[in-house]
Amino acid sequence: MKTYWTTWAILLVLTVVMLWADAAAIPRPAFVVFMLAAMATKASMIAANFMHLRLERAGIILTVIVGLPVVATLLYVLIAPDAARIHQMMAAALR
Amino acid sequence: MAQAAQQAADRWSGGVCPFDAGWRKVMMWWFIVTDGLLFAGFLASYGYARLLSFDWPDQASVFSLRYIAAMTFVLITSSATMATAVHAAREGRMRAAGTFVLATVAGGAIFLGMQAFEWRTLIAEGARLAVNPWGDRAFGAFFFLLTGFHGSHVLTGVIILAVTAIRAARGLSKPDGIEMAGLYWHFVDLVWVFIFTLFYLL
Numbered sequence: 001m002k003t004y005w006t007t008w009a010i011l012l013v014l015t016v017v018m019l020w021a022d023a024a025a026i027p028r029p030a031f032v033v034f035m036l037a038a039m040a041t042k043a044s045m046i047a048a049n050f051m052h053l054r055l056e057r058a059g060i061i062l063t064v065i066v067g068l069p070v071v072a073t074l075l076y077v078l079i080a081p082d083a084a085r086i087h088q089m090m091a092a093a094l095r
Numbered sequence: 096m097a098q099a100a101q102q103a104a105d106r107w108s109g110g111v112c113p114f115d116a117g118w119r120k121v122m123m124w125w126f127i128v129t130d131g132l133l134f135a136g137f138l139a140s141y142g143y144a145r146l147l148s149f150d151w152p153d154q155a156s157v158f159s160l161r162y163i164a165a166m167t168f169v170l171i172t173s174s175a176t177m178a179t180a181v182h183a184a185r186e187g188r189m190r191a192a193g194t195f196v197l198a199t200v201a202g203g204a205i206f207l208g209m210q211a212f213e214w215r216t217l218i219a220e221g222a223r224l225a226v227n228p229w230g231d232r233a234f235g236a237f238f239f240l241l242t243g244f245h246g247s248h249v250l251t252g253v254i255i256l257a258v259t260a261i262r263a264a265r266g267l268s269k270p271d272g273i274e275m276a277g278l279y280w281h282f283v284d285l286v287w288v289f290i291f292t293l294f295y296l297l
Contacts, residue, residue: 004182007178012168018292019296022155022160022296032297035292035296038292039289042288043288043289046281046284047281047285049178050277050284051277051281051282056116056124057114057115060116063124063128064124068135071135072132072135072138072139076138076143079140079143080142080143080146083143086147087148090147094149
């Protein structure tokens with residue numbers, strides 16, 4: 001029971017820190033890295049502690065923590081270069 | 096040593112229970128993974144639109160981020176009450192479990208109310224699926240798509256949990272059923288973590 005409310009407190013602190021970072025004048029690359037790291041930490045804590053994923057067998061853990069993020073990343077990485085290229089073409093046409 | 100290796104091999108060779116979990120839990124995890132992929136597709140296409148955009152609005156000027164943080168607080172708290180409900184159910188304290196499930200339902204309902212108010216405010220300011228006063232028109236589309244799909248999941252969760260709470264009060268719920276409802280609810284919270292960061296903050 002203590003684990004759940006400790007997780008809750010950490011999630012809230014992380015949310016407040018993210019809001020603070022949003023208001024602070026942090027360079028964009030550092031800001032993006034920090035936000036993605038905080039997001040991954042929060043997601044991992046919810047999955048591990050609230051959903052009890054850390055207590056499951058390797059088959060379920062691997063399907064979730066490898067399968068889902070890998071496919072999600074691929075979805076973005078495979079289309080992102082196209083978006084960047086079209087953005088450049090549009091910028092050139094506007095000049 | 097050899098026995099442990101044999102056991103591990105047996106787990107991966109199929110057998111009666113390769114995941115060492117009941118079929119309902121395995122099916123719920125599979126549902127979570129596939130539903131997670133649906134949201135991953137939405138968020139990837141949102142990332143695509145952001146890369147393409149020349150005039151994506153500054154979120155802090157459109158939304159009250161403190162209000163969105165309050166919505167996040169409500170959802171995270173409801174996840175903690177749900178986890179506590181599952182814990183109580185496992186210990187056989189079904190009455191306490193039902194009470195915590197009810198608290199979770201209240202959290203979900205508050206979140207939905209807050210989201211409805213946010214939608215109403217933005218619509219009053221001129222936001223639509225294809226138009227908005229803040230620049231790139233994809234902004235409105237992705238706002239309604241992402242928060243709408245997430246909101247529909249919250250609504251589904253609230254209904255499932257309300258039924259679970261009623262069943263628990265009548266002594267019909269089993270710890271397994273409460274755990275499955277909890278897994279779904281935490282998934283809804285998990286998705287919000289991504290939407291909150293990627294759509295509202297980045």
